[in-house]
Amino acid sequence: MKPTLRQSIQRLGIVDVHEHHMPELLLNRDVSLLQLFRQSYAGWTQARPYPLPFETRTGDPMLADAGPTTWAALTPFLEHSGSSMFVRNLVGAVTSLYGDGEPAITRKNWRALDTAVRKNHRRPDWCQTVLRRAGIERVITDPYNDPLLDAPRALGNNYLSVMRLNAFACGWHPDACDHNGNRGHALLRRCGVQPDSFGAYLRGLEKVVEGLAARQQVALKNALAYDRDVAFDEPDEKLARRAWGQPSPSPAERKAFSDLIVDRFCKLAGERDVPVQMHLGTALIRGSHPLTAAGLFERHPRTRFLLMHLAYPWSRDLLGLAFVYRNLWLDLTWSLLLSPSHFKLALHEAIEVLPDESRLMIGGDNWHVEETYGAMQWARRLIGEVLEEKVASGYFRREDAERLARKILRENAIRFFKLEGSE
Numbered sequence: 001m002k003p004t005l006r007q008s009i010q011r012l013g014i015v016d017v018h019e020h021h022m023p024e025l026l027l028n029r030d031v032s033l034l035q036l037f038r039q040s041y042a043g044w045t046q047a048r049p050y051p052l053p054f055e056t057r058t059g060d061p062m063l064a065d066a067g068p069t070t071w072a073a074l075t076p077f078l079e080h081s082g083s084s085m086f087v088r089n090l091v092g093a094v095t096s097l098y099g100d101g102e103p104a105i106t107r108k109n110w111r112a113l114d115t116a117v118r119k120n121h122r123r124p125d126w127c128q129t130v131l132r133r134a135g136i137e138r139v140i141t142d143p144y145n146d147p148l149l150d151a152p153r154a155l156g157n158n159y160l161s162v163m164r165l166n167a168f169a170c171g172w173h174p175d176a177c178d179h180n181g182n183r184g185h186a187l188l189r190r191c192g193v194q195p196d197s198f199g200a201y202l203r204g205l206e207k208v209v210e211g212l213a214a215r216q217q218v219a220l221k222n223a224l225a226y227d228r229d230v231a232f233d234e235p236d237e238k239l240a241r242r243a244w245g246q247p248s249p250s251p252a253e254r255k256a257f258s259d260l261i262v263d264r265f266c267k268l269a270g271e272r273d274v275p276v277q278m279h280l281g282t283a284l285i286r287g288s289h290p291l292t293a294a295g296l297f298e299r300h301p302r303t304r305f306l307l308m309h310l311a312y313p314w315s316r317d318l319l320g321l322a323f324v325y326r327n328l329w330l331d332l333t334w335s336l337l338l339s340p341s342h343f344k345l346a347l348h349e350a351i352e353v354l355p356d357e358s359r360l361m362i363g364g365d366n367w368h369v370e371e372t373y374g375a376m377q378w379a380r381r382l383i384g385e386v387l388e389e390k391v392a393s394g395y396f397r398r399e400d401a402e403r404l405a406r407k408i409l410r411e412n413a414i415r416f417f418k419l420e421g422s423e
């Protein structure tokens with residue numbers, strides 16, 4: 001019997017264009033059930049892990065010690081936040097990977113699940129085993145703890161990384177850092193650049209981009225929506241220069257400095273045909289609306305931007321942008337973990353409005369492989385449901401749906417990041 005569309009989508013290999021898999025977590029052999037909740041989007045239900053402009057923080061709460069797994073420590077997730085999709089995804093993944101058929105984490109089974117998590121993570125091959133079970137062939141990771149990480153060397157041959165540019169855009173002073181605690185000056189020095197003047201700093205960015213290939217990095221990543229607004233305006237070099245060397249420049253000087261750095265990176269990326277991934281939506285939500293970034297896309301028509309998360313909650317505005325500007329591609333990452341029902345609605349529209357079939361890609365956006373496993377199960381299911389609905393309504397044929405599914409899960413990413421023949 002011929003498999004259903006959903007079944008054939010289950011069997012497709014995935015090229016996962018966005019994760020936060022990093023050595024600190026992936027190579028840790030001491031992982032507990034509670035850690036999976038703390039170091040995942042489920043953790044975001046208890047406390048937002050990034051500061052808003054009026055807040056400060058000392059370290060990254062997601063990388064802090066979780067403490068021992070107890071029923072009392074699990075109930076805030078499982079009961080108080082049990083309705084959140086972030087929790088639903090992780091519960092589904094944990095019980096499917098470690099459980100005995102019971103689809104819930106309960107007072108009765110939590111100890112056995114915790115033991116199974118710990119036991120399996122002691123195996124050095126466990127993370128790769130979970131990726132294989134999820135049908136993931138390649139992973140492009142954003143290891144923000146070390147933006148210059150050579151991911152294949154650190155994590156395995158099926159990994160590649162992107163270079164987060166935030167620290168460079170916040171590097172007006174040697175001690176200035178981005179929200180992840182990275183300093184632009186220190187990163188430049190690691191690339192062999194002495195940033196002892198504003199001019200040397202700017203020229204050094206070219207060397208950073210030239211070094212991408214040697215570090216096996218396939219794109220730049222702009223996650224500045226967590227540091228500032230995304231209105232990356234026409235650079236004002238004079239104002240940007242006034243920020244240089246100051247421990248605490250004015251907001252206007254800071255903005256001009258990072259506007260200039262982002263513009264330089266986008267120009268260098270366009271000249272070298274290196275894609276730029278960009279976070280849009282939520283984050284510092286007063287300034288993360290996708291339309292405010294339109295100037296950047298217009299000034300760099302040769303640069304290929306991969307815009308993330310369906311710019312939730314402004315997915316329709318994002319689709320409008322991607323309809324108008326032909327240098328935009330969309331990474332559906334995270335949007336399905338925020339809201340599967342909104343994801344389906346937006347995917348229906350995206351299929352209809354985007355100019356061609358190359359524009360959509362998928363990722364997990366997770367820290368541990370369990371969460372990635374769950375995200376990809378959901379991705380297959382939701383994409384399958386949307387495509388089945390499209391076929392049932394007569395929008396297109398099953399063959400068209402199958403071709404599009406292969407492109408979204410795998411082929412578009414291979415072409416976009418030029419992964420053919422690379423291993």
Ligand SMILES: [Zn+2]
Pocket residue numbers: 018019020142365
């Ligand atoms: Zn992310």
